Amino acid sequence: MNYCPSCGDRVALRVPPGDDRERHVCVACGDIHYHNPKIIVGCLPTEGQRILLCKRAIEPRYGLWTLPAGFMENGETTADGAARETWEEAAAVATGLSLYRIFDVPHISQVYIFYRCGIEAGRFGVGPESLETQLFTADELPWDALAFPVVRELLLEFLDDRKRDNYPVRHSVISRGYDRR
């Protein structure tokens, strides 16, 4: 950030009165511009015993499989956003959304919030950010072609929880270096 979004003058990094960290403060109008973590919302959609994954048509991890997820938008709930991403990436209407998994990712200032859901009438398609979409049984899951380690972790937990038919809301922190596991 170089310029004030309000008045267009220069911003400088300063610690505002009563604050304890540097913020982008406008040298002209004094507006303080805060930068805060972003929320990624997504779904783990299932149809019977099968899980719906999307093959990415965009970078990063083009051509690898992932769960439908993306940036939460203003004015929606986390569940709205997770359902919207499921529609956009897999042309599936998410049903019965249930909060399932939260990942803190502090080194990139993000929080991931995932829901379990069903798929209306078992219908799905291929959204513009996907090359293809597919339902997988546990045995068919493409473990060697998953886009992100959090997807692997979420799928393993889900398969485990499903054996017990008990799905507690889980929460953990993803540290820098987690991607290299």
Place this chain on the structure above:
Amino acid sequence: MNYCPSCGDRVALRVPPGDDRERHVCVACGDIHYHNPKIIVGCLPTEGQRILLCKRAIEPRYGLWTLPAGFMENGETTADGAARETWEEAAAVATGLSLYRIFDVPHISQVYIFYRCGIEAGRFGVGPESLETQLFTADELPWDALAFPVVRELLLEFLDDRKRDNYPVRHSVISRGYDRR
């Protein structure tokens, strides 16, 4: 937002290619500036059977009681942020944080994330945004002087969960008009 934070030229509301909603797009450099929901993190701190509340020294709801909470900062986890707010508002070191309560508040594009926690050595004080802080038993809680309905809801749920010694992660949506209940 009137000006581009990157180059200082004017921004206009436009739907970028491949997008489906208006964004602030710079007329000169083309940068797209997204605005996303913000996360409020907080704690429900307890010491034995008592709950720590803070009397607000700031608007809104000056002079009313609340739980320590505030905007999550970049680079921290939700638990880091909840502990930081507990330190800033009640000079208490939060211990044993456990994810407890998520509120979606779509009409103001916020998500609240609360943790249960203890207080190191039972010590607490008064931070700059509080007039006073106090431990309350269930019978002493200031029901008629709580700052926000979500605080009331969270306290009622907690007292209920405590009877069963079972604290599932709860999640609900706060709609416009909830404040008038």
